Amino acid sequence: MLMTLSLRLRVFLFFVFLALAGIVVTSGALYVGYRRSLGGDTGLGSAFLFSAILSGFGLSALAAGVWLLFDENVAKPIERIAASMRTRAHAGVSLDLDTHAARYLGDLAPAAAAVSTQLSQSTLDTAEAVAAETARLASEKERLTALLTEIPVAMVLISPTHQIVLYDGQAASVLGQIHPPRLNASIFEYLREDELRAAHAKLIEKDEEIPFTAHGSEGQLSFDARLKPLGHAPGYMLLIDDAHAEISPEAARPLIYDFDLMEHDSERAIEERAIQSLTYVVFDTETTGLLPHKDEIVQIGAVRVVNGRIVPGEEINQLVNPGMPIPPASTKVHHVTNAMVADAPLIDTAASDFHKFAGGAVIVAHNAPFDMAFLKRHGKRLGLAWDHPIIDTVLLSAVLFGASETHTLDALCDRLGVTIPPHLRHTALGDAQATAEVLCKMIPMLKSRGYVTFGEVIRQTRKHGRLLEDLN
Template identity: 70%
Template sequence: MFQHLSLRIRILLFFALIGIGGTIIVGLALYFGYRSALNDGVASGFLLAGILAGFGLLGLSVGIWLLFDENVAKPIERLAAAMRTRAHAGVNADVDKHAARYLGDLAPAAEAVSTQLNETALSTAQMVALETERLTLEKQRLTALLTEVPVAMILVSPSNQIVLYDGQAAEVLRQIATPRLNASIYDYFKQETLERAYQKLVKTGMDVSFTAEGAANKLTFDARLKPMGAAKGYMILIDDEHAKITPDAERPLVYDFDLLDQQPADDIMVTPITDMTYVVFDSETTGLLPHKDEVVQLGAVRVVKGRIVPGEKIDQLVDPGIKIPPASTKVHHITDAMVAGAPDIEQVSREFHHFSRGAVIVAHNAPFDMAFLRRQAKSMDIEWDHPILDTVLLSAVLFGASETHTLDALCDRLGVTIPDHLRHTALGDAQATAEVLCRMLPMLASRGYDTFGKVLEQTRKHGRLLEDLN
């Protein structure tokens, strides 16, 4: 019957309950104190009355707080999180009116506002979709034209970050390391050689032919630097019969022209979270003990400026060097036969370490997965000194520590679907975690946690959650 009362009346009832309950408790305490005074003296009576009144009022306060927390505070927190999810993560989830049933007209009003905004956003999205379709067609035409050009092409920003690469360039880069948008070009080609060619390009303003030397091995490629005219940055064109380029292969473009204007941040703590590069990863293991179990699969994807970069991923089985227990196989479906002949954890760790260079590492329950990698680090002479974010803690910041923070719960809350055949695979869970991250970044920014330092400060308040998980 209380569901029809307004929120103001309900809050009035809370305070009335405090007043009436407090009066009754004090009255009972005085009564029992009076009876004690008749038998044991006035001092004893006052002492008993004070003790009974104190504990009674404390119990009443705790009871009222629990009622208020359960019926007002938590529903408001859930309602606010749901509205932010709809507003900033693009998730068209219904407002939970049952959870907010004691909040009067607040939940229906929030639903009405969200519905109206969604309708407005839908009409705007339709116009954007038409323009996007036009741009997509232009991109397809550009890609088709580039297919006829028998060279690999890489566009580099003035700060020497990779802004664009085509499919054939990806084949060249992959011979050195996994291609990465927004990575330093010096991660792939020796800096001294490239800088000499660039200085000549600046001096002459003309194309410069040179030999590009791979940074991590002895590979060399016949290449050419090309100026961009009035535009910023420069292009690297590779036309080398030894570059193992497939002439007729599909040539998708991977690019983000906003990176042309982006300068590397001097201090990561003040860098906007939407401008950062993230590597989101997950691992499958032989068991749950990082000090003795081994990795059997590692999957990772990259997120640049709030979007997942297509094609930039690691999906690698790992030979653990030990038998995989049947109980673990039942979870991730990886068998001893599947990992036979796969690279060991040292080789995969080195690849992942390079893949993560210059990025923030993200995982769901990161301490667990990182423990496996850190255990091997000393023998490989590498350091995992990357900044790390944990989506468990980000969930606690956005939705409250009392909510459920499993990956399945987060995906359900944010409208992310994990196909059944990809659940409990390293790449599938990494992809889902990356999609969750992309939805949470604008939500964090909307709360005022718009820099990496601010987000890190908030996540540290919930560190106990990871202690309990592990």
């Protein structure tokens, strides 16, 4: 039980024990002296009693002073060194260790810095080799994308659990007529489930290409399609012929895929699933003010993270007409003017679009209660159930770096080597992108601490819930 407590808490409890033990010993000794003095002058007994009380307070004050010094010069520096080493080891951030803050720890900080530097150099050498191979694969991907664009067939690769694993630019054009295409989204969000399941059952039975008529999940469109098996590989391919679908020929969207999604077990309860395997929608809002009960959203920005990586192109950058003037003080912060939102959709449309975009995902934000308060207020009126699992990067920062550190988005970006271009700071998409990059760096750090599943991470963040209460 004691080993599960943080280092600083264990040190504090040690000094509490030291203080209590000192009080007991001193009081006991003085009590014996008091009993022996009962046979003599009563004034002597009173002196013994006063001495006991005074010594108790004195020992407590001494213990408190020693603990403060120990906490500031030993426990905190050790926590900072540990967090810095984990950041360098698991988030790929080469930041210098603060050796001055750990000056009372002897050679620990310089030794840790030397080890980290050596590991960083080894990692750099490996990264250079990986970068060269990645460049070659990226070139091949570009050629493959160009080739597929010329083929008049839209393609979607689907996992055995009916999640989207790959889609090309032409498929994005087709699916986009229903909902924005998203990796790891259920294909049933786009096509009628009964029709697709029936065709899939025939595919399994016959193990050959199955033609069928597909209809949009909400009746938006219909087209002829084919399901094709992948041989001995899991999953199947959905093909949509150009002749039967309105596919925009100028769709230049690249091939989007993540073959690791084929191996995901999406049927397990979310609390039991690995944090690496979850799909996250990281978002931020800009508003007319800081009062969620009466101010309004003027901009929503969001990106998607799948398999611990930001998915390029899957994002929202939406201005919102707040239905009220934007105060000049707010415009000065986020640079959104009344003219910019004059023709933008109202929150009814923007919130509904974002709700679809976040379907089946864990919602992530920096100080999430603030942003979610706006959405939940309108959700009651629009019939949108914001019942998604939610993770707050403020609390993740407290888990990894300690509650006593600074947990602003700027501080977290500095700590993890994430750069927010000045012109994107305090824009919804810019802050969402930065928060997503921070999340991607923190996921392996959480795993290194032994917090592997979503349930384990949530249990750790609940220990720091007071941080959000103070922020809001």
